[in-house]
Amino acid sequence: MSFRAAATTYLERLAATDGKDLRMKRQRLQSHLIPFFGDMPLSKISPLDIERYKHQRAKEAVEVRPRGKTIVRGEGKATQTKPATINRELAVLSHLFNMAIDWGWIDRRPTRIKRLTESQGRITYLTVEQVARLIECAKQDQNPQVYPFIVIGVETSMRRMEICPFDTKTSMSSGASSSSRRQRPAQESNPSQRVSRRSFKIGWRRRPTNHHGCFPHRPRRVDTRWTFTSRSGG
Numbered sequence: 001m002s003f004r005a006a007a008t009t010y011l012e013r014l015a016a017t018d019g020k021d022l023r024m025k026r027q028r029l030q031s032h033l034i035p036f037f038g039d040m041p042l043s044k045i046s047p048l049d050i051e052r053y054k055h056q057r058a059k060e061a062v063e064v065r066p067r068g069k070t071i072v073r074g075e076g077k078a079t080q081t082k083p084a085t086i087n088r089e090l091a092v093l094s095h096l097f098n099m100a101i102d103w104g105w106i107d108r109r110p111t112r113i114k115r116l117t118e119s120q121g122r123i124t125y126l127t128v129e130q131v132a133r134l135i136e137c138a139k140q141d142q143n144p145q146v147y148p149f150i151v152i153g154v155e156t157s158m159r160r161m162e163i164c165p166f167d168t169k170t171s172m173s174s175g176a177s178s179s180s181r182r183q184r185p186a187q188e189s190n191p192s193q194r195v196s197r198r199s200f201k202i203g204w205r206r207r208p209t210n211h212h213g214c215f216p217h218r219p220r221r222v223d224t225r226w227t228f229t230s231r232s233g234g
Contacts (some may be wrong), residue, residue, distance in 0.1 A: 001105050003037035003045065010096050013103075028089045029096075032057065042100060045110045050090075054116060057086045083116035090115060 007029045014022050036053050037045065062079050090113050097109045126134070131154055138150040152163050 001042050002039040003042050004034055004039055006042045006100060006105060007034050007096065010099060013099075024088075025092050025095075028092045032089055033093055043106045043110050047111045050093075050111060050113055054086055054090075057081050057089070058083075082118075084118045087115045087118060 011022070011026055011029065013019075014025065019025070033053075036056065037049070040049070058081055060081050062081055062085075094113050097106075097113075100106045101108065135147070135150055135154065138147040141147065149163060152158060153160075
């Protein structure tokens with residue numbers, strides 16, 4: 001089976017089974033992976049082929065396509081494809097290999113895929129004054145869940161989806177789940193690692209009666225900029 005045929009069938013089967021991130025998988029395959037690997041036998045893709053693909057993509061200029069329209073940047077303004085972008089494409093290729101094994105197209109992965117090293121990127125810190133202003137604004141918000149939500153986030157460095165299911169069963173002494181206790185940049189300038197019990201109790205008392213957590217999965221009101229959604233997108 002050629003790579004082109006495998007990729008086409010792969011997309012069709014994902015579409016039939018509500019595969020995750022289908023739009024981006026299709027874009028990465030049709031725009032980059034299929035044009036490069038073409039009719040090469042899927043089982044014959046070698047480490048050299050993968051390295052050639054990475055080398056070629058790294059030299060290509062980034063395409064800017066807002067709202068489906070391709071914008072060609074002038075000479076000297078075009079930027080090269082970043083390692084993170086190439087790694088996302090290699091992740092699609094790796095998933096295709098795995099599914100090809102499951103579907104019986106090949107009996108083993110044709111090659112190991114080595115990812116590129118990605119830069120850490122820019123890290124933005126809030127100053128002490130900015131944190132104080134953020135908390136003060138949260139106190140004035142129309143939604144009573146905003147203030148405890150912000151306080152918990154500032155004091156624990158927990159992510160949004162870690163805070164949303166926060167409830168009385170959550171450890172009030174640690175103030176964070178096991179995943180949120182990973183070292184994070186925000187913790188370096190944040191001496192307090194405990195959730196404010198008073199802030200939590202305020203949110204708990206004002207929670208909707210049919211919800212067991214501090215923060216509702218669906219917003220209580222629509223006349224505020226702050227909405228906390230469920231994992232299903234509700």
